[in-house]
Structures are given as C-alpha cells and as structure tokens.
Amino acid sequence: MSGNVRVTKQIIAIITLHPERVGGSVPIFHARSAASLEEMARYISRVTGGMVHELEEGTYFIVLH
Amino acid sequence: MDYLICVPLGTLMGTLARLYMLRIDYRQYPSYPQGYIIHLSLGFIAAFLGAVALPALLNQDFTAATFLALAATQFREVRDMERKTLLNLEPTELVQRGTAYIEGIARVFEARNYLAIFVALLVSIGYMATASLHEGWRFMVAVGIGLLSAYSLNKLMRGKHIGDIADIKPGIISFDGPLLRVDHIVIMNIGLQESRQRYLTHGQGVIISPKDPNAKATLASPGQMQAIVHDLSAVLGLRLDIGEPEYLPLPRRDAQTGAIGLAMIPSSPSIEAMIEAARRVPVLEASVRKPLDAKAGLMVD
Numbered sequence: 001m002s003g004n005v006r007v008t009k010q011i012i013a014i015i016t017l018h019p020e021r022v023g024g025s026v027p028i029f030h031a032r033s034a035a036s037l038e039e040m041a042r043y044i045s046r047v048t049g050g051m052v053h054e055l056e057e058g059t060y061f062i063v064l065h
Numbered sequence: 066m067d068y069l070i071c072v073p074l075g076t077l078m079g080t081l082a083r084l085y086m087l088r089i090d091y092r093q094y095p096s097y098p099q100g101y102i103i104h105l106s107l108g109f110i111a112a113f114l115g116a117v118a119l120p121a122l123l124n125q126d127f128t129a130a131t132f133l134a135l136a137a138t139q140f141r142e143v144r145d146m147e148r149k150t151l152l153n154l155e156p157t158e159l160v161q162r163g164t165a166y167i168e169g170i171a172r173v174f175e176a177r178n179y180l181a182i183f184v185a186l187l188v189s190i191g192y193m194a195t196a197s198l199h200e201g202w203r204f205m206v207a208v209g210i211g212l213l214s215a216y217s218l219n220k221l222m223r224g225k226h227i228g229d230i231a232d233i234k235p236g237i238i239s240f241d242g243p244l245l246r247v248d249h250i251v252i253m254n255i256g257l258q259e260s261r262q263r264y265l266t267h268g269q270g271v272i273i274s275p276k277d278p279n280a281k282a283t284l285a286s287p288g289q290m291q292a293i294v295h296d297l298s299a300v301l302g303l304r305l306d307i308g309e310p311e312y313l314p315l316p317r318r319d320a321q322t323g324a325i326g327l328a329m330i331p332s333s334p335s336i337e338a339m340i341e342a343a344r345r346v347p348v349l350e351a352s353v354r355k356p357l358d359a360k361a362g363l364m365v366d
Contacts (some may be wrong), residue, residue, distance in 0.1 A: 031311040042257055052256030054243035060256045065310055 008064045012050055015041045017058035034058070068120045071192045072113075074204070078211030079112020079185030080105065086177045086219055098151040104174070107143060109328050111178040113134075115185030119193055137179075142173035160298040160313065165288020169349045173222070180218050189213045191311045227273065227293065228344030230280035231325075236270035238328055248272055250326030260280075260311045264328065267304060269336050271343055273325040278362065281323035282354035289352035292326060295345060300342040302332035 014022050015029040017037055022028055027065070033035035041052045041060040050062040087104055099350035114136045121129035148171040155161050159241045162170075191210035227233070234249035240261055246251045255261055271294070275281040283289060292312050305312035314329035331339065354360030 004204045038258055042259065045257070045310055049310065052260070054256040055255040 006064065010062045011063055012048060014046050015044065015060045015062075022059060041058045067193065067196070070204070071189045071207075072116045072119060074192060074207055075115045075116025075185040075189035075211075076109065078188040078208065078215070079181040080109045082184040082211065082215035082218075083108025083112065083177060085215055085256060086180065086222075103146075104177075105179055106120065107140070108181045111140065112185040115182035116189045117188045118186055123193065135181075138177055140178040143178055144171045144260045147171035147174045149182055158295070159303060159307070160258050160295050161291065162295045163288050163291030165286065165349050165351045166295060169292075172350060180215075180219050180222065183218065184211055184214050187211065195230055207343040215296065224350065225343060225348040227284075227346040227348060230277075230283060230348060231273045231275050233271055233273050233340050235274040235340065235341045236326060236328075238264055238268045238270045240265070245328060247317075247326035247328045250317050250319050250324065252315055252326060252328050253311075255311050257311070263304075263312070263330060267329060267330045267334060268328050269334060270326065270328040270337075271339055272326070273343060275323050277357070278365070279355050282350050282356050283348060284323060284325055286349070286352035286354070289349050290318070291345045292352075294327065294329075295324070296342040297327070297329060297331075297339060297342050297366050300360040301329070301339055303333075304330045304332045 004026065013027045013029065014024075014061055015031055015037055016022050016033050019028065019030045022032050029040050029057070030036055037058065038059065044050070045052045045062050048062060048064065050064045052060050055061055084105060087101065087108075088122055101174045101247070114133055118130055118133050121127075148167055150164065151167040151170060152164075155167070190209040192207035195206050198206070224335055236250075237362060239246050240255075241251070243254045243261075245254055245255050245261070245264060250272070255264065271285065275284050294316055303312065303314070312330050316325050316327045318325055327343075329339075
C-alpha cells in the first residue's frame with residue numbers, strides 16, 4: 001500500500017431534501033428535488049470514490065469503504 | 066554408465082512433471098512467459114536434485130545426499146517469492162484475492178517443486194532397481210513410473226472445491242428499501258436509484274449453502290469468502306469502473322444457516338457460468354475447519 005492515509009467507515013457527506021433533520025460537522029448538501037438529490041449524490045460519490053447509502057426517504061450519506 | 070542415463074532421465078521426467086503441474090489457469094498468476102521460465106528453471110533444479118540423490122547414495126557420496134536437505138531451504142524461497150509478488154499485485158486488483166488465497170497459492174507453488182524432486186527420485190529409483198532387465202525395458206519402466214507418479218501426485222494434491230462442500234443455487238436479487246438482498250440474505254445498502262436499477266436488470270445472485278457443519282465453518286472464513294468473490298469476478302468479469310464501489314461484489318453470510326449470499330453484475334451474464342465458477346473455487350487450506358472431528362463439535366451437531 002502507498003503511504004496515503006484513507007479515512008474509511010466514516011460519513012464524508014450528506015445530501016438531503018430535509019436539511020432540518022440533519023446536522024453536524026460533515027458537509028451537508030441541500031437538494032432541491034428528488035432528481036437533484038440523486039444526481040448530487042452520484043457526482044459526489046464518483047469524485048470521492050465513496051458509496052451512496054440511503055438513510056431514509058430523501059436523505060443520502062456517502063461513506064468510504 | 067547407468068548414471069549417465071538415470072540422472073538425465075530423472076531430471077527430464079521431473080521437469081516435465083513440473084511443466085504438467087504448471088498449467089495456465091485463469092486464477093493462478095503465471096500467465097506470462099517470465100512466470101513460466103522462473104518456475105520451469107526452479108523445477109529443473111529440483112528435478113536434478115531428486116535425480117542425483119540415489120546415484121549419490123550408491124556411490125557412497127553421502128555429502129551429496131545431504132545437499133538435498135540444504136536444497137529444500139532453497140525452495141522455501143519460492144513460497145516467499147510467490148507471496149511477495151501476489152501481495153505486491155494486490156492493490157492493483159479490482160477485487161482482491163485476500164491474504165488467505167495468496168498464502169494458499171504460494172504453498173502450492175512450493176509444494177510443486179517438492180513433487181518434482183519426488184518424481185525425479187522415483188524415476189531414478191525405477192531405473193536403478195531394474196538393472197537386470199534389458200536397457201529398453203528399464204527405460205520404459207522408469208518413464209512409466211514417472212508418468213504415473215506425476216499424475217497421481219498431482220491428483221492427490223488437488224484439494225477440494227466449493228462444489229464438494231456446498232450446494233450452489235441461483236438467488237433472486239431484490240430490494241427492500243435501499244437494502245440489496247439475494248433471496249433472504251441482506252447484502253448492502255445501495256442509495257442510488259440508478260445503481261439499484263442496474264442490479265435489478267443485470268445483476269446475478271447465488272446462494273452457497275454448506276452441506277455439513279464442517280463446510281459451514283469453512284465457508285465462514287472471510288478469507289474463503291474473499292477467494293470466492295475474487296474467482297467469480299476473474300472468471301465472469303465485472304461491469305464496473307474504479308470509483309464505483311456499489312458494484313463491487315460482497316459476500317454476506319446468513320448467520321443462522323451459514324449460507325453465503327453473493328450478488329454481482331458480471332460483464333458477461335450467465336447464471337450457469339457463475340454457478341460453475343463458484344463450484345470450482347478451491348477450498349483454501351487455511352480456511353478448512355473440521356469441528357466434527359472434535360468431540361465437542363460432534364456433541365453440538
């Protein structure tokens with residue numbers, strides 16, 4: 001393995017339609033619609049290499065595994 | 066004069082035996098000429114050592130015979146070499162082999178050199194022991210012994226496969242909310258609709274159910290599960306790119322029955338091929354558990 005440190009099993013971003021229901025120190029992205037929620041989640045996951053999980057209807061979080 | 070035939074013959078048969086055991090396999094790594102050369106030349110040296118052992122003893126040259134023991138250390142290096150190579154390659158694999166699988170492969174490579182020694186030794190014994198026969202017959206007997214021993218040793222060395230210890234049947238992929246399932250085994254949480262759709266249209270699932278408690282304990286080893294996933298991905302190919310972790314196949318275990326559920330999106334979809342590939346995954350030496358051989362294990366069963 002290279003010397004890079006990779007933080008895994010940690011939430012790296014949250015994308016949500018319900019900003020009032022999430023909070024904390026991770027980046028939180030507010031989506032306008034279900035379609036933009038889906039799209040933002042996909043973009044962030046592809047860039048970070050993280051995986052998109054659904055927490056509840058309208059809230060996705062991204063985790064590096 | 067005898068030695069002039071016995072030693073080259075033994076060496077040749079031993080090297081051929083090594084070549085026979087070095088079949089290119091989609092799972093094993095010497096799939097390029099360099100790998101062949103490395104293993105054939107080591108096999109040649111091993112065979113030579115085996116072939117000279119008996120003539121050396123007959124000549125009362127005990128020093129030469131003790132060198133055989135020294136040479137064995139040399140072949141331990143082979144295991145180390147294989148292990149290092151495969152471990153170095155590991156980060157470049159889309160689906161990793163896992164250390165248990167690598168250890169198994171490395172051991173096989175070391176063992177095959179000893180088999181080459183053994184075949185060469187048997188050939189030279191066969192030749193020397195038939196001194197009363199006609200020259201042609203001695204030759205035939207020695208070659209026959211070589212072929213037979215190479216074949217049977219290779220057969221003995223072949224371990225079990227997953228198909229021997231477990232039943233493999235297709236599983237149905239479904240989603241329970243975001244949870245991907247194969248039959249009733251939950252695999253993972255997939256958020257994106259697009260990814261779920263891809264699993265539903267192109268995905269294939271299998272359920273690997275152990276046949277007995279021994280098999281159940283063996284299948285529970287994470288190393289064994291990783292080996293299954295690696296082999297399946299190597300054989301069927303994966304429809305994914307780097308940075309799409311949700312398409313990486315994950316094995317999950319049903320804690321109750323010990324069955325392994327696995328979903329993947331192969332690049333060449335065929336459920337029969339997937340089942341056949343799973344059947345042919347070797348049972349790793351390091352993963353074998355035999356609780357039934359213990360008294361307590363029998364009481365549980």
